[in-house]
Amino acid sequence: MTANGGVDPTAQVHASAIVDDGATIGRDCRVGPFCVIGPQVKLGAGVEVKSHVVITGDTEIGDHTVIFPFSVIGEIPQDLKFAGEDTKLVIGKRNRIREHVTMNTGTAGGGYVTRIGDDGLFMAGCHVAHDAQIGNNVILVNNVAVAGHVVIEDDVIVGGLSGLHQWIRIGRGAIIGALSMVTADVLPFALVQGPRAELDGLNLVGLKRRGVARADISALRAALKVLKDGDGSFRDRAAGLAGGADSQYVRELVTFITGDSDRGFLTPK
Structure with a gap:
């Protein structure tokens, strides 16, 4: 990452992309066609932004993360209490952010920062709301909706089309079945499923996979x-x-x- 903003000479930026003055584009980054990169954005080394991606706000993206087309990363929160305060989105290393994913910055009521860990997979259509705190090795399957202030610890899998209610915590190593509406905290290593999700035992498959x-x-x-x-x-x-x-x-x-x-x-x- 360059020290004071600017495009590293090893980065490849497509001629149709718009990179605002002040943005930091790190070494060996690739910015594809028709992307828009805002002035406060910082891309680490080897980040790939494929095409038609918008990255805005005070957003940091860690090394070797890949962002797929039509994602919108770092826009303001979908929170009517948001009054334009300076807030951030911090995304870790080696994440895979698939098509049409949205991730918002934080709010004053949630510590000003939305934070994503390392090595996550965010499948198509997922939403990560303001002030969410997401750990490492997390998988959100297609169209998962993570509400504001949710905490997801490491090694969690959330099944497709599930919704996580604001302010809940998902403990480390838990798995949530598809089409679940989760309205309360999920214990570490738990298996949770159902339209109004219920605790249904341990995540035995995940525990065994981790040895x-x-x-x-x-x-x-x-x-x-x-x-x-x-x-x-x-x-x-x-x-x-x-x-x-x-x-x-x-x-x-x-x-x-x-x-x-x-x-x-x-x-x-």
Whole structure:
């Protein structure tokens, strides 16, 4: 990335593209036909913007990210409270942002920044709203809608045509089935599905793919049973697990449940 704006001499910019003064186009970038790059945009090394892409606002895009045609990245929030304050969109490295994806900058009410991690896949038609915080290795399948202030931790998969309600958290390693409307926090490593999504067990396929030990998977299963059938409130049951949790995965589950939540939780059936 060039230090003070400008187009790196190794970058390739199509003659029909519009790159505003002040934009930073890093080394070995490729900007395709009919793209529009705004004056506050910063593209890292090796970023490819294929064609007919609009990147605007105070937007940073990490190295080797690829953005496919007709995406609009860094436009202002779809929030009537937004009053033109200076906000940002920060996208990490090696993301794949497919056709017609939209990602908005943040708002004053959400910390001013929408943030995307590394190595994500955002399939065609996805929307990431203001102030969302998305981790690494996240997959949003076609036409997923992520509302404002949503937190998605690492290694999450969200099935196509699903909607995530504002302010919810999706824990690490969770999977959400297609056509789900998620209105409460999703536990780490959980499997969630249904038109009004319900917690339906563990994401066993994801855990096995990541090489999680059988003992840890058994511990998570036992923890879910306690959360389902134990005494007291859901948070009380989680707190009761903390003392005897030998598995780091169970400890992560407990930390997630006992943390701050604006929407409550999808709980075991």
